[in-house]
Amino acid sequence: MQTALAATVSRRPANGAALRGTPLARPVPATPAMGVTRRLGKDQELFAEGEHAGAFYKVVTGALRTYRLLEDGRRQIDAFHLPGDILGIEAGKEHRFTAEAIGESTVLVYRRCSLEAAAAGEGDFARELVAALMRSLERARDHMLLLGCKSALEKIATFILDMSRRDHAEEVVALPMSRLDIADHLGLTIETVSRSLSALERRGTIEVSAQRRTIVIRDRAALRRCSGGTGDVM
């Protein structure tokens, strides 16, 4: 039971964060020739829960969050999507969650029929999609392990290591998302996220930048020890 706010609106961050210049801004080559690109502004919705799933997407620049809400407003961000990630593939006709840009982002749009073609079998693109699906599932399972078993500190440590891996970052890890986003991703509150980050900083394991959107990993081994094992973080 957490983060149950009456006004869902108030839960949406609305500050202006620069993604540009961070490692996350590194664009990704558009694999198949098909697909148009689309630009998204900060907090702009790409698709919403319940909407007809007529397309799916691949992140080119920026970062997105996908989430679901409980009736009372509790939110679970199931994943953050960085350049190269594919999102929005649905089993049914409707999107089962909402996707929003965290900062300025661009995505490639694929028509759903590409997916149907893939399921029926169509060579390379099909293989890429199935691989993307399997990777999503793998990540979802890792995340369940985190949500079901880990303590707050372990969650935060795992999250930082995971972002660092996905960001191909050595030491400096960009966190384009707000504390609220992180909290709703890890099943914590913003206060606990903040406290855990402070705790890691106090121990000298990490360093939090002034703007709060960058982390420097000072002691990766210690961070790994904090992460509670298994999670295949590097």
Add this chain to the structure above:
Amino acid sequence: MQTALAATVSRRPANGAALRGTPLARPVPATPAMGVTRRLGKDQELFAEGEHAGAFYKVVTGALRTYRLLEDGRRQIDAFHLPGDILGIEAGKEHRFTAEAIGESTVLVYRRCSLEAAAAGEGDFARELVAALMRSLERARDHMLLLGCKSALEKIATFILDMSRRDHAEEVVALPMSRLDIADHLGLTIETVSRSLSALERRGTIEVSAQRRTIVIRDRAALRRCSGGTGDVM
């Protein structure tokens, strides 16, 4: 932080539960002609984390659990698999989790090359596999919502409704798994599982059979109200 036992062995249940005669025992037709069947005894391992993923499986009778362990023994059961479910499809070459039969079970074994054929595209079976993948992902996401947001009582209520739906059960729901299995699935302890079930029983929402492996839903509406919304339980 929960259920961290030093001896992982002691966590494995070993009683004798009858699956036979419950709704869960209902067999499922083997869709593709290929695939040999395999029988599994209670708690028998189908495949283990780290093992080469040379095959994947479809449940015909019984029920299986798939789980991952943290180094200290904490366990997360990511899913229970009932007749008709496909499990063991992996992105990489190795199984990322362990699968065990909960009670006597039978599965169909598919060689991995079928999967590769499917990814490359091979008509009907390909479509079924991709659909299975997408359904797994959907379930994983539902489960993340549960793990990340819901209270103990909400988790239990959701779980019962979900089992009832998957079991095509009207009122009487079979729970072939132990309390420990349920606890490790929902991110709780056995004590909390037990207490929550008792709480629901005390309110007259459900009834727990003497053998503890069957639940009767007395007031589905109340149970749904308890479940915390969204979860697409019926």
Add this chain to the structure above:
DNA sequence: CGCAAGATTGAGGTCGTTCAAATAAAGTGG
């Protein structure tokens, strides 16, 4: 019958939440 394993129940402790306040950044308009 008596033992072993699973499940339930009770008492007390802890981690993370809730509520509240302080601090810090980022706009905004002059």
Add this chain to the structure above:
DNA sequence: CCACTTTATTTGAACGACCTCAATCTTGCG
């Protein structure tokens, strides 16, 4: 460029849900 507002984040104190430890009860089995 600076006061002022707004929003994000951090920090503190107290509470509560769930866990831990321990005892009891139940069921199944030799």
